[in-house]
Amino acid sequence: MDGLETQFDETIAADQRIEPRDWMPEAYRKTLIRQIAQHAHSEIIGMQPEGNWILRAPSLRRKAILLAKVQDEAGHGMYLYAAAETLGVDREELTEKLIESKQKYSSIFNYPTLTYADIGVIGWLVDGAAICNQVPLCRCSYGPYARAMIRICKEESFHQRQGYELLLAMVNGTDAQREMVQESTNRWWWPSLMMFGPPDADSPNTQQSMAWGIKRHTNDELRQRFVDMTVPQAAALGITLPDPGLVWNEERSAHDYTEPDWTEFKAVIAGSGPCNAQRIAHRRRAHESGSWVREAAVAYAEKQAAKQEAAA
Amino acid sequence: MSGDENVYDSLTEEHGADTQWAYGHGAFGSGIEDVEAEIASPVPDGVDPSDLAQYCLMLGDDALICSHRLSEWVSNAPELEEEVALANTALDLLGQGRVLLARAAHLGAAADEDVLAYQRGEAEFRNVALAELGDDLDFGRAIARLLLFSTWRLALLSRLTGSRDPVVAAVAGKGVKELTYHRDYAARWTLRLGDGTAQSHDRIQAALDAVWPYVDELFRTSDVERRLVGAGVAVDPAETRAEFDEVLDQVLAAATLTRPQRPGIGTIGGRGGRQGLHTEKLGHVLAEMQSLARQHPGATW
């Protein structure tokens, strides 16, 4: 083993951060690029299902909250693409890979938002699950990713609180609003459980990611934590989680729960979720119809630089 | 599992000072201190409350409807920086609109801002046509509209900081900072597009040509405004024309663009947006904006 690799291993073993200029194994770099890009894409694609309700938000206060939230997600995408860029790729290249379906994003955003309760439930369950996944990433071994996550997690927790607060207002509202919350929870519960990824036995990359200090907990550990935290919150809302197998297990000091339908998960990942094609087509249209604008900005900057040079 | 990172700890912490949270829990997300108290301030002496309410609707509807058009850009912008900037501009205008509508509601005995936003029909809206124009997600048209709108509104608000109505004055005071940024953003993109590529030059010129006919209305003084100018509450929009022309001439020249020579859109029997007479577009904006709220009368969200 050469000196560089020893140094890398020692840094990881000591729980210190790897920085962009440090040597790192090619596989570590590749894993990080894939994970950070996927994470950045999720932030950007996630703007679509929530953006779907901005124009129709039922009060101006809710409109302001939702607009600010979706704007945050664009900011998250920016920090994450910037973190990926420290590994030698650029945003444009990653965006191309997204719209060519060569890189993935979180499967959750391939589900539609059909009612305004979905906005609350996404904040509560989807941002909630994202927080469970992402808080450990604040201690990720790669410095720029860890630092981006600290900032992002703070904002995700606002999103979760705001989502939950919307649901509280709705369950204290009319019968129609209460039913909307229950129906939405029924739809989003299983896809939310899927956000933690396949069961540990089917997650071949987990061990390597944990050894590298990129991942800190297994998928099933995080999923269990999410279930245990969500149960009392659902009770406080007075709604039912759609799993008859969900019961407290005294021995394990945890809830037993039914596994989501992993066949559906695989199908959605493979491209046949309800909104996969729509999400990618939307992102492609936005990107391609903006190309003349980006080209103009480059041409303008070049002209300005040339003028300055001529004046110097 | 280690307990060193309780995911939900952050949910129980106080975030009172954080701006993100202010959007959710501040009454209006406008940043205006003690806005609730302001909104209930007495009508200044010698001012007709219904005139003042109409004036707040004019300024408020301009902001609300323009914010709606900008919000259409969410997830459609040419670059992530533009996503953030356009959403931010929409949020600023939404904040201004909410305070002004709340003031109008207080003066006109509507329950709140939402009743005015969601329960009025087209003919009761008082915004200018420029605010409601669609752009079909053409970035050039969005920028052209924002350049004209923000240049005009900044000229108005900077003269309204001394309004005798404390709510109008407070919105203007904060709005000047916001509009300065919006105008600067629109002007910088006008330069990049105008002096960028041949294609971008043609597109932004065409966009300016398309919105230009709606400029005249911005400087037409309504009767309500005329009365409120006398009372020290409003500014006469006609007074802002010189500043508007000067800024536009400067930006267009730097951007290698020509000032459009298009006839202004006229009124119908002397009536325009300020009198509740709109383009065909506003009905569609409201149909979308109000649909959910109207499906659930009496619900609170």
Ligand SMILES: [Fe+2]
């Ligand atoms: Fe996010």
Ligand SMILES: [Fe+2]
């Ligand atoms: Fe979020």
